[in-house]
Every structure is written in structure tokens, then in C-alpha cells.
Amino acid sequence: MTVWTVRHRDRVPPLVWDSVLPALLLLNVVTTYPARELPVAAALTAALALPLVWRRRAPLAVFAAVVAAAFVQWLADVQLPADIALLVALYTAAAHTGRRGTLLAAAVVEGGAVLACLRWTQDGAFLTPFVALSATVVAAAVLGVNVRTGRAYLAAVQERAERLALHQEQQALLAVAEERARITREMHDIVTHNLSVMVALTDAAVYAQHRSPDRATAAMLQISETGRQALTDMRRSLGVLRADEPDAERHPLPGIAQLEALADQMAAAGLPTGLPLTAAPRPRGATARSSSPPRAGSRARYIPQKVRP
Numbered sequence: 262m263t264v265w266t267v268r269h270r271d272r273v274p275p276l277v278w279d280s281v282l283p284a285l286l287l288l289n290v291v292t293t294y295p296a297r298e299l300p301v302a303a304a305l306t307a308a309l310a311l312p313l314v315w316r317r318r319a320p321l322a323v324f325a326a327v328v329a330a331a332f333v334q335w336l337a338d339v340q341l342p343a344d345i346a347l348l349v350a351l352y353t354a355a356a357h358t359g360r361r362g363t364l365l366a367a368a369v370v371e372g373g374a375v376l377a378c379l380r381w382t383q384d385g386a387f388l389t390p391f392v393a394l395s396a397t398v399v400a401a402a403v404l405g406v407n408v409r410t411g412r413a414y415l416a417a418v419q420e421r422a423e424r425l426a427l428h429q430e431q432q433a434l435l436a437v438a439e440e441r442a443r444i445t446r447e448m449h450d451i452v453t454h455n456l457s458v459m460v461a462l463t464d465a466a467v468y469a470q471h472r473s474p475d476r477a478t479a480a481m482l483q484i485s486e487t488g489r490q491a492l493t494d495m496r497r498s499l500g501v502l503r504a505d506e507p508d509a510e511r512h513p514l515p516g517i518a519q520l521e522a523l524a525d526q527m528a529a530a531g532l533p534t535g536l537p538l539t540a541a542p543r544p545r546g547a548t549a550r551s552s553s554p555p556r557a558g559s560r561a562r563y564i565p566q567k568v569r570p
Contacts, residue, residue, distance in 0.1 A: 290306045444498055
């Protein structure tokens, strides 16, 4: 079955499809039965086939109506092609009910098969038609059960896919929230430590502008450099939000390895700055970067800048 056929079949209402078989059965009776037998045959065919139009809405009620019509047909001793409606009703009941309902419906139709073989078999040939009818009854019931099982499996797969999509969406929201919190912490650290440095350098420049103009000029230059460094750090922290940001702007924030250069910058501005370093022993082969947490270096760099000598 092609994709085009499946799409166009889904566009047709189920009621239309369910009306095809009753229409064909009635057309067969009208065109093949003689006028003397036509009224009874047409009435029984309509009683057997027309309930199938509503088989999807009320499968058990339709099955009961078809069985009742088939029993009336058996009492009237009239054989009709519309007896196939029993198999369709059995299939529908098995596809929409549980195991107990399926077994009960199959038992009822099997009983009808026994009654039909007892009345309409010729020359005592009971076994062959009984086996054939029983096989069709079992096939209709098994087909309905398979359809019900497949429908339940697809529903379970769909539910699992929906749960997985919801879980992924929640994980994405958590990742976004965590990234926002990280960027907020980075921005807070960058702004506070650079402002602290700039305030300290400004105080030093004001203090030294009369006694040592050279040091005041160096302090003002250092303030400018600190501001540029703050802008660079802010671009680096926010660069992950922009796809066109150059990779050179995304390198990690300065860490412990840059503490000595930072102390030199502070001393060059005229601020007496010392850098006493103590480190705990670490395993041979380990480096400062590998033995400290990823964010420890950037935070360690901020701490001495906030301490005024």
C-alpha cells in the first residue's frame, strides 16, 4: 500500500468505509434473488449488514444485533451471503474488547456455525463445513486480537515518546537556567573585581597627582587598561550567546597563572602589592590547572584585587 493510498484513505470518514460492505451485500441480493424470494432475503440482509455501519461506535451492540438477525435467519431457513457480517462483527468485537469478551463472542459465533452445519449440510457431510467455518471464526477472532494488541503497543510507544520529549524539554530548561546562573556569576565577578581595581587605582592617582605625577599617569593608564580588560572579559562570558563571536574571544578567564602579572600591574601603578604564595603538596605530574577546580583560578584572581594594601 502506497503512501498516497494511506493518506487518501485516512481522509475518508470511517462511516463511509463501513457502509461499503452493507451496500454490496444489498446490491447482491437485489440483483441475484428472484422477485418471490426478494422481500425476505432483502429484509434479512439489511438486518445482518446495516448494523455494521455503526460497528466502530458500539461494537458489542452491533455484534448482538447481527447475532440476533442471524438467529432469525436460521429460524426462517434462509441461506444468505450476508452471513459474512457475523465474521466482521466478531472481528470488531475482538478488536475493541478484552480477552473475556473475545472468547464469549467467538463461542457464540461458533455455536451459530454448529447450528448452520446441522441444518444446511447435505448427505451427512458435517465435518468438512464445520471445520471450514470454525477456521474462519478463529481467524476473525485472532485478527481482531492482533489489531487490538498492535493498537495498544502503538499507544504505549507514543506515550513513551511523549514522556521522553517532556523529559528532554525539562533537561533543556534546566540547562538554560544553569547557564544563565553561570553567566550571572561570571558577570558579577567581572564587574565587582574590575570596579574594585579601578576605585583603588583612582584613589592612588588622586593621592599621587601632586607628589608623583608619573605614578598618577601610570595609575590612570592602568585604570584604562583595567576597563578594557573588563570589557574583554564581559565579551568572553557573553560570547557563548552569539554564534558570530570569534573563537579568540572565548578563551578561559585568567586564572592562578596570571596572578604574578596582575601583581606587577598593581605595583607599576604605584600601589604597594605583595604576592605571597603557599601551595599544598600535590602528586607528581599534576599541574596547577589540573589540581584545582575549573573556576577556582578565576575566583582566586579576583580575591587579591579586592584587597587594598
